[in-house]
Amino acid sequence: MSRVVPTYHQRVAQEKRALILTAATALFLELGYDRTSLARIAERSGVSRATLFKQFPSKAALFDAMVTESWSTADDGDPPPAGDIVDGLSTIGRRYAELLSRAQMTDLFRIVIAELPRFPELANAQFSQGKMPYFESVRSYLLAEHEAGTVRVEDVDLAATQFLGMISNYVFWPTLLVPGWKVSAERAAQVVDEAVRTIAARYTATGPGPSTND
Numbered sequence: 067m068s069r070v071v072p073t074y075h076q077r078v079a080q081e082k083r084a085l086i087l088t089a090a091t092a093l094f095l096e097l098g099y100d101r102t103s104l105a106r107i108a109e110r111s112g113v114s115r116a117t118l119f120k121q122f123p124s125k126a127a128l129f130d131a132m133v134t135e136s137w138s139t140a141d142d143g144d145p146p147p148a149g150d151i152v153d154g155l156s157t158i159g160r161r162y163a164e165l166l167s168r169a170q171m172t173d174l175f176r177i178v179i180a181e182l183p184r185f186p187e188l189a190n191a192q193f194s195q196g197k198m199p200y201f202e203s204v205r206s207y208l209l210a211e212h213e214a215g216t217v218r219v220e221d222v223d224l225a226a227t228q229f230l231g232m233i234s235n236y237v238f239w240p241t242l243l244v245p246g247w248k249v250s251a252e253r254a255a256q257v258v259d260e261a262v263r264t265i266a267a268r269y270t271a272t273g274p275g276p277s278t279n280d
Contacts, residue, residue, distance in 0.1 A: 082111075083121055086113060087131060090128050091170060091177070094177045099125070099185055104122070129188060130195060132174060133195045136165075137165065148207070148216060149216060152263075152266055155261075155265060159262055163237050165200075174192065174196075215271055217270055225269060229262075232257070236249065237249050
């Protein structure tokens, strides 16, 4: 399918949207969610208030967009086809490591953690609109592999948590606690490969087994 080329006005709108989200992230980190107004975000981003309000009528809508942007990937869509657990998990794992390596992902979690006592709805948005849909895509992939007979996974929720946790515990979480923590692309690839090998070794089917628990 050919990719639709945005019109001039669409490109301008996308550029302004990016400026707004960047400014909002910086101000939320600098001043806090409560003390940051949409007017201040418009001023920082260099767009008119009318332009900002047209795209984001509230701070909640703006934060929701931040979550969506942070968890989006260039190859969003159907999960890898079942049949090769190593190839499929490698694709998913590389995608996940790339997401977690983005600066905006770290910023998003810092905002949520800092504002959790006063604005739990931010954490709810991050979980329900970002983390959970991604988790569900991994769960669905493992379930498809189980049904194809490639692996025997009695608890797909646990298996998905194990796989994503092995990656995030090295690639992402230290960035919130350790100043200057950086993971090279080569090291991230190694982390993903080891996670894939671990899951494949644990769950590769060796014979008929019970059905998975939904």
